[in-house]
Amino acid sequence: MEQTRYTVEHHKVTAEVIDNEVIIIHLDTGNYYTVAKVGAYVWNLLRQQVAVEDLLEVVVTAYPDAPPETVQSQVKQFIAELAAEDLITPWASHETATGSATLPLPESSPYETPVLEKYTDMQALLLIDPIHDVDDRGWPHLDKPTT
Amino acid sequence: MRTTYEAVGAERTDVYYAIAGYVVQLSFAGKALLRLMTPALAHRQLPARSAPDLHVCLWDTVETAVPLPQRPWEWRDHIARSDVSSLTSERFQTAYNWPQRHLDILDQARNLAFSCTYNAAQSPADYAGSPLLNILHWWMRSRGLQYIHAGAVGFPDKGVLLAGAGGSGKSTTALACLQSDLVYVGDDYCLIGSAPQPYAHNLYSSAKVHRDNLHRLPHVRSAVSNADSPASEKALLCLQPHFPHKVVPGLPIRAVFLPRPTGRVETRLVPASRMEAFKAIMVSTMMQLAGSNDHDVKALSHFIRQVPCYHLEAGTDLDGLTGTIRKFLSAV
Numbered sequence: 429m430e431q432t433r434y435t436v437e438h439h440k441v442t443a444e445v446i447d448n449e450v451i452i453i454h455l456d457t458g459n460y461y462t463v464a465k466v467g468a469y470v471w472n473l474l475r476q477q478v479a480v481e482d483l484l485e486v487v488v489t490a491y492p493d494a495p496p497e498t499v500q501s502q503v504k505q506f507i508a509e510l511a512a513e514d515l516i517t518p519w520a521s522h523e524t525a526t527g528s529a530t531l532p533l534p535e536s537s538p539y540e541t542p543v544l545e546k547y548t549d550m551q552a553l554l555l556i557d558p559i560h561d562v563d564d565r566g567w568p569h570l571d572k573p574t575t
Numbered sequence: 576m577r578t579t580y581e582a583v584g585a586e587r588t589d590v591y592y593a594i595a596g597y598v599v600q601l602s603f604a605g606k607a608l609l610r611l612m613t614p615a616l617a618h619r620q621l622p623a624r625s626a627p628d629l630h631v632c633l634w635d636t637v638e639t640a641v642p643l644p645q646r647p648w649e650w651r652d653h654i655a656r657s658d659v660s661s662l663t664s665e666r667f668q669t670a671y672n673w674p675q676r677h678l679d680i681l682d683q684a685r686n687l688a689f690s691c692t693y694n695a696a697q698s699p700a701d702y703a704g705s706p707l708l709n710i711l712h713w714w715m716r717s718r719g720l721q722y723i724h725a726g727a728v729g730f731p732d733k734g735v736l737l738a739g740a741g742g743s744g745k746s747t748t749a750l751a752c753l754q755s756d757l758v759y760v761g762d763d764y765c766l767i768g769s770a771p772q773p774y775a776h777n778l779y780s781s782a783k784v785h786r787d788n789l790h791r792l793p794h795v796r797s798a799v800s801n802a803d804s805p806a807s808e809k810a811l812l813c814l815q816p817h818f819p820h821k822v823v824p825g826l827p828i829r830a831v832f833l834p835r836p837t838g839r840v841e842t843r844l845v846p847a848s849r850m851e852a853f854k855a856i857m858v859s860t861m862m863q864l865a866g867s868n869d870h871d872v873k874a875l876s877h878f879i880r881q882v883p884c885y886h887l888e889a890g891t892d893l894d895g896l897t898g899t900i901r902k903f904l905s906a907v
Contacts (some may be wrong), residue, residue, distance in 0.1 A: 451876075555655050565642065
């Protein structure tokens with residue numbers, strides 16, 4: 429049975445782990461995100477192309493005190509958010525998965541709903557900047573004052 | 576470029592600088608851009624060299640009467656941060672700042688760059704205070720040095736990075752230190768490297784501060800170089816002539832400080848998370864530097880992981896502010 433996997437397209441999404449918190453930057457939109465705790469654990473599993481079905485099992489096992497149905501539902505929702513923000517993309521079936529069956533367990537901590545914090549303050553700088561009022565060489569008019 | 580200089584009758588001036596251990600040659604056509612850009616770099620000037628590491632050719636279109644050629648890209652390739660995507664690759668980087676009408680192009684393979692501005696006489700203090708911002712960002716990045724929006728001060732053998740968005744107090748903090756035995760690497764921009772240890776390299780001997788803050792820094796008043804500029808424009812300070820031994824080539828970095836004014840008299844240091852420091856530097860740097868990409872992100876994160884971070888809750892007593900920095904550095 430084909431399993432669902434995702435990949436991170438590194439030409440447009442970059443991520444760094446700093447003190448157990450992950451910051452993810454979408455280089456095309458300028459949006460950036462932070463995830464911590466359970467979210468960071470799920471992100472690390474996803475970027476290793478672990479199949480979602482296996483990932484859910486792993487996370488449920490890692491947090492035995494949380495109701496399995498709640499964990500699965502919330503982790504699926506979190507994955508859907510990552511995909512909606514274009515931070516992960518479905519992995520093409522012809523590619524070889526690199527995800528390992530042996531995965532590190534998260535640090536000992538209680539289960540919390542995975543949260544994707546989004547920041548948009550860089551967004552405006554990466555928008556296309558069309559300039560319509562140009563001279564015959566294609567540059568902004570020279571008689572217009574600069575700002 | 577030699578053909579262009581001779582053909583238009585523009586006087587060519589070559590000036591050489593040592594920046595982070597590299598020799599950078601600037602070839603100016605005419606005088607206007609030379610007068611504008613060289614003061615911030617004067618402290619790094621070298622005698623003439625035969626083989627620079629980077630060669631930048633500069634001109635302005637008004638003085639030389641040499642206009643830009645037909646624009647070679649579509650406006651859909653241009654973003655608000657100035658990047659021109661269709662002329663950006665591993666080898667070439669291009670940025671056009673249209674409000675300032677300033678074009679930068681770098682050819683990494685030839686270590687050759689071109690920088691053209693419409694009219695040097697109309698360039699704002701930002702441009703004079705931090706010349707070659709894009710070109711140095713791109714070229715130094717390929718050599719493992721990261722251009723960032725941050726300042727640095729310290730003792731001659733160790734220092735702290737000052738990071739935060741505009742208005743957070745980096746410049747005031749850095750300039751206040753000039754009145755103490757602390758030395759100065761920068762107030763707004765520097766180059767950082769992580770090998771063999773976290774290090775901040777000086778770029779400019781300039782600083783910029785809001786004019787309504789100058790009354791708190793009387794010791795730098797004589798260094799203001801744009802007193803006749805509009806009040807809305809920041810005061811541009813040329814530090815080297817007035818503080819010749821204070822601007823140093825660089826410092827090993829022991830911590831990142833995130834200044835924030837509190838309105839209280841006393842200054843406090845409060846631990847900050849590395850993620851807070853990373854976001855503070857990353858956001859303001861990526862917003863200002865055309866062509867920022869994952870290399871910048873990875874270089875910054877690598878640097879941040881090596882040093883502790885603190886909020887510098889800056890008090891109004893500037894002696895106390897510098898004393899807090901001195902006390903921290905004395906203990907590390």
